[in-house]
Amino acid sequence: MLAYIIGVVLFALGICVSVALHEAGHMLTAKAFGMKVRRYFVGFGPTVFSWRRGETEYGLKWIPLGGFCDIAGMTALDEVTPDEAPRAMWRFKTWKRTVVMSAGSITHFILGFVVLYLMAVTMGLPNLGPVDTSPVxxxxxxxxxxxxxxxxxxxxxxxxxxxxxxxxxxxxxxxxxxxxxxxxxxxxxxxxxxxxxxxxxxxxxxxxxxxxxxxxxxxxxxxxxxxxxxxxxxxxxxxQRPAMTTQYGPVAAVGATFSFTGTMFAETAQRLVEFPERIPAVVSAIFGGERDPNTPVSVVGASRIGGEAVEQGVWVLFFFLLASLNFFIGVFNLLPLLPLDGGHIAVVWYERVRDWIRGLRGKAAGGPVDYTKLSGITMVLVLIGGAVTLLTVTADIVNPIRLQ
Missing domain, CATH: 2.30.42.10 (PDZ domain)
Incomplete structure (x- = not known):
């Protein structure tokens, strides 16, 4: 039981670190381009402690679930002070805003790659998918x-x-x-x-x-x-069964990790496409149905599986899950839906294309997109996301996916 608890805590901590680094990716790229970053906090809720360095306040919140990076003028609706106005994010070039908004997902991809590389040179990369063995x-x-x-x-x-x-x-x-x-x-x-x-x-x-x-x-x-x-x-x-993992040398591991990462991106894309059709199975599992191991899991469910992996000594699975979760969060966050980063990127490029078309017609560039007109769609998506999160968390508590 102690090993299980340690595994759950370690996995949850790994997720928290990943999300904190996600926000750090936004912060570092924003600062590099000259945007003003007001605050960078890990967690939510009441502040445990904070300090100010330069123009940015850094701190820790009591609820260690995520974090945030407050960049002045992320949209034209954000209130900015007169000294912040020239450095408001919405005033910067399209490609710079795109880099800043995508930096969080890129951080997840880098983290996933690093975890897989370290696995490749130590414990080995898992042999995924059905492998037809040699007739030995x-x-x-x-x-x-x-x-x-x-x-x-x-x-x-x-x-x-x-x-x-x-x-x-x-x-x-x-x-x-x-x-x-x-x-x-x-x-x-x-x-x-x-x-x-x-x-x-x-x-x-x-x-x-x-x-x-x-x-x-x-x-x-x-x-x-x-x-x-x-x-x-x-x-x-x-x-004879094939080995569960394949270990590589430091140089060979680079190519193997890139190849493995490509496979995982393909798997992640497929999971996202299948995501809506698997929700009914999650509901069924809540009310006593058999839990399909291919149904979505929440952070709670992933942490429980990570705990069981540590309890059974299957560290390969623990780190594989951590890398997989980073890839999933990174890809999911780039979906062109508000309030995800991908939604903000879509708006930025809509403005760019719109102004290019207006320029061809001899018209001046239009103003920033009015986010109030998108608030209804955003609220619907937030409610759907909240409902899915609640369903998966409930299923992971009452009928979790377990290792065999």
């Missing part, structure tokens, strides 16, 4: 019928059950090259070839530096599959 035997067992899913998961061997692979001389570590004269390159191909045959069948295997020809007497047995019970050939053998 890990062990031999028996060929027995199984007409239910529970029986198919049972790996025990009843007395007298035939052991075709063992009887033919196949051993752990043997790599199957062909079955019945048909070459096989993966375990799936070998399995399909075995299931389609019966009786004495020629197997060509590689054992060390030798190539051996063996004959396996393949029996037909009744086996449960997702498509129903079928009669298939079976030799009684299991595959």
């Amino acid at each position: 035997l890990a062990s031999t067992s028996c060929a027995r019928p199984a007409t239910t899913e529970a029986q198919a998961q049972d790996t025990s061997c009843p007395p007298g059950a035939p052991r075709p692979a063992e009887a033919a001389g196949l051993r752990a570590g043997d790599k199957v090259l062909s079955v019945g004269g048909k070459p096989v390159a993966t375990w799936t191909e070998m399995l399909a070839a075995v299931q389609a045959t019966s009786g004495p069948t020629a197997f060509r295997v590689q054992r060390g530096g030798q190539t051996l020809d063996l004959t396996v007497d393949v029996p037909k047995v009744q086996r449960w599959t997702s498509a129903g019970v079928k009669e298939v050939g079976m030799i009684g053998a299991s595959p």
